[in-house]
Amino acid sequence: MLTLNHITKKENFTFYVNCDIIIFVTRGMLSLENGGKEMTEVVINKAILSYHEANRYETIFQGEGLLGKKEHIKNVIKTSLAIADFKHSNVDREFLAVCAEHHDDGRVDQYRLLGKFWDNVVTHNALGLDRFDQFLLGLEEFTIDQSVNIFRDVILYHGRMRLANLSPESKEYVEIVTAADDFENACSCVSYLVHEVETDAKGYISQNPEADQTEVSNFVFDHFKDGVKFDKMKYCKTYAEYVLFAATLATSCIKKYGEIAKVALQQPGYGYDTILAGYKDVFRKTLAPEMAEEAYKVLASMIR
Ligand SMILES: [Fe+2]
Ligand SMILES: [Fe+2]
Numbered sequence: 350m351l352t353l354n355h356i357t358k359k360e361n362f363t364f365y366v367n368c369d370i371i372i373f374v375t376r377g378m379l380s381l382e383n384g385g386k387e388m389t390e391v392v393i394n395k396a397i398l399s400y401h402e403a404n405r406y407e408t409i410f411q412g413e414g415l416l417g418k419k420e421h422i423k424n425v426i427k428t429s430l431a432i433a434d435f436k437h438s439n440v441d442r443e444f445l446a447v448c449a450e451h452h453d454d455g456r457v458d459q460y461r462l463l464g465k466f467w468d469n470v471v472t473h474n475a476l477g478l479d480r481f482d483q484f485l486l487g488l489e490e491f492t493i494d495q496s497v498n499i500f501r502d503v504i505l506y507h508g509r510m511r512l513a514n515l516s517p518e519s520k521e522y523v524e525i526v527t528a529a530d531d532f533e534n535a536c537s538c539v540s541y542l543v544h545e546v547e548t549d550a551k552g553y554i555s556q557n558p559e560a561d562q563t564e565v566s567n568f569v570f571d572h573f574k575d576g577v578k579f580d581k582m583k584y585c586k587t588y589a590e591y592v593l594f595a596a597t598l599a600t601s602c603i604k605k606y607g608e609i610a611k612v613a614l615q616q617p618g619y620g621y622d623t624i625l626a627g628y629k630d631v632f633r634k635t636l637a638p639e640m641a642e643e644a645y646k647v648l649a650s651m652i653r
Pocket of ligand 1: 507
């Protein structure tokens with residue numbers, strides 16, 4: 350889907366591994382490749398590096414309930430780097446990868462506490478921040494610098510940027526991780542939405558047993574159609590609205606990233622010939638028939 354397969358850095362060299370081609374570039378050359386923009390190198394705080402070592406995603410996302418999140422993190426790291434390149438962003442790529450890797454660490458604690466991922470009970474953003482802060486407090490000493498502030502902002506505000514007046518330094522990192530997160534969720538959700546609805550994984554039925562779960566407000570449908578993200582916690586009251594929220598991640602990605610998002614949604618994945626075909630199936634299984642048809646028309650017309 351996206352061409353950047355792997356990026357790693359050693360001393361002064363950055364290795365891009367893209368299919369069979371390995372390109373070695375120095376930092377100076379990299380800035381030329383980056384639309385002429387110099388990258389703003391960030392010295393990563395030692396405390397973040399220790400936290401990173403102690404919380405690698407392959408290690409902390411263990412067990413049946415968390416395995417999907419492990420895959421999610423792997424994809425968000427890769428997509429964050431691809432989006433940074435696509436935008437010719439000047440963010441430090443090594444630090445961006447670290448921020449992307451830990452943006453959802455709070456899911457580990459959320460799952461331990463609740464056995465599910467219910468942000469309306471306790472948000473994984475707050476839990477992730479607490480996890481990092483507890484780690485800091487357990488150290489002999491640490492200093493707060495720009496990298497710590499950015500790292501904390503990514504954990505707390507990814508997906509919720511409108512809530513904060515972020516510093517210019519943090520803004521770009523939070524924005525890229527949020528976009529990669531949306532992108533990844535917009536594609537991968539076709540693999541789990543039906544199961545979530547069938548098992549009441551988000552609690553909409555248990556919290557409101559009387560509600561018609563296929564009902565969709567005009568507000569939600571219009572935002573989906575216009576590709577404008579909205580606050581899921583505030584406006585989703587039924588599974589149909591929750592499914593359309595996921596689809597809004599796709600329409601907003603198309604609006605924001607155009608071709609790159611259209612290509613992604615036309616790639617095979619998660620057992621479907623295309624992600625778009627996955628959406629068609631999910632709509633058919635979770636929405637009222639007329640709404641399913643209407644929603645698919647909106648999405649398909651944006652892609653073709
Ligand atoms: Fe998240
Ligand atoms: Fe995420």
